[in-house]
Amino acid sequence: MSSQQRPPASTMDFSVSFPAMRGIQAGREFYVIMCPLRYLPRLFHFDEEDVPAELRAQRALNRNRVPALVHYILDNRQDYVFSSLTACVDGAMTFEAQEETGHAHRLGVLHLSMDSHFLINDGQHRRAAIEEAMRADPSLAEETIPIVIFADEGLARSQQMFADLNRHAVRPAKSIGVLYDHRDDDSGIARLIVLQSEFFRSIVEMERSALSKRSRKLFTLSAIYNATQVLLAGSRFETVEEAAAVARRYWEAAAHHFPDWHAVQRGELSAGTARSEFIHSHGIALHALGRVGNTLIRDHPDADQWQDQLAGLAGIDWRRSNESLWEGRALIGGRVSKATNNVVLTTNVLRAALGQELTPDEQRTEDAYTKGRI
Structure with missing residues (x-):
């Protein structure tokens, strides 16, 4: 009125x-x-x-x-x-x-x-x-x-x-939330990993949490955030910068064993092709790498020790066409699945390649998977 x-x-x-x-x-x-x-x-x-x-x-x-x-x-x-x-x-x-x-x-x-x-x-x-x-x-x-x-x-x-x-209310993408959140230490760690790494800075999408087929980026910041939370779970650091330095060292060491990632960075392979042909170019692989990396960092505080152990990653056939390995683990009906059981089953492949023992929960999931294939 x-x-x-x-x-x-x-x-x-x-x-x-x-x-x-x-x-x-x-x-x-x-x-x-x-x-x-x-x-x-x-x-x-x-x-x-x-x-x-x-x-x-x-x-x-x-x-x-x-x-x-x-x-x-x-x-x-x-x-x-x-x-x-x-x-x-x-x-x-x-x-x-x-x-x-x-x-x-x-x-x-x-x-x-x-x-x-x-x-x-x-x-x-x-x-x-x-x-x-x-x-x-x-x-x-x-x-x-x-x-x-x-x-x-x-x-x-x-x-x-x-x-x-x-x-018309739209929740902002998780990636941009991580990028702009200066209160959350985990966000700060993920942000520093990417911004301080010449390699990851060129292949990580900082704003969106979903990648289009034409995107030149291989991973999203939210995927780095989630995987790094798993990687550093249970570890103690004095500062965000110290935690980010350890995590960046791990992710760069792991990336050394994925030539296709480097081919995307150099422009020799499109990110879309990498995602369509390989399991390693999806968030589920990052999450699994975070889980095995958590074990390496806890068991081997000296980075030189766990960097050598990562060499086993090169022996994994990451092609999506390798259905005998990935169907039922990372793939369900040919599509990448982010379900918890699929993350665990993918992690189990990496643990076998790196010579790590499965946790009791991982063993139970593996047994159920094996029983279902018989």
Whole structure:
């Protein structure tokens, strides 16, 4: 409601006011307010969970998501970031602009009647997390979050708003999340491995987590991240840089035994051809290499020792056409499978080539595989 459409004074006897900006979308006025966090639990609600979905304008709150958000706030107290919430208000609103014309016409104070119902359309998990985080750290109450306010036009409109707000939401690829995450040590390690390696820097896709057939890259940063987590599991390092140096040394030593990787780097073999013809050019192989590398690093702290043992990798026939070896292990019906059992069965091939013993779990998986082939 604009400042020219003031409700009767009696409806605004009790109101709450916020600094606000006024805008227009699809011919409707909306407002962006700066809301102190202490007001969120008092004013802005999400639909009751026991109300049937068809009578709600929001999905049910998933309580399992809230603790991670609470930890994010409290663990990053000095630099957490939350995007704006979206809410509908079904009561009286008045907007007092600073000026009648110019930019200040869109700046002012939004008054919301306390008789209104304030409904969260988007951001109920952030709101729930903020409420819990304030119990642990009351100083959060004085901080603010932007809220986009629309006038409530009924259930159908609110449900459509929810659908529209989420229809085009796209979760960023894991690779770019790893690239841009400066809080997570594992992300920092993966990032340093690639950026400090002349070889891997040229064959690793840093932004996308899926490679097209025409991509010139052989692996994704997310695949390096996942495999390196396995590689360094249980190891202790003083710094991220030290961990990245050990991991980079391992991955470069392993790469020495894959001439096809180097052929891709030199432009003599297309990455698409390598992925279509060889198992070693897929994330499952990196994961398996991480598992056997974890054993090498733990058993042989001296890099010269485990670098020599990697020579066994050269004796593996990695061709996808070698169905007698790979079908049922890395391949299911001719397609590469990332299932846990397939990772283990692929790891078992590498352990045999390197002279490593299988773990009890790996042996059980191997026995089940062998029994199924008889």
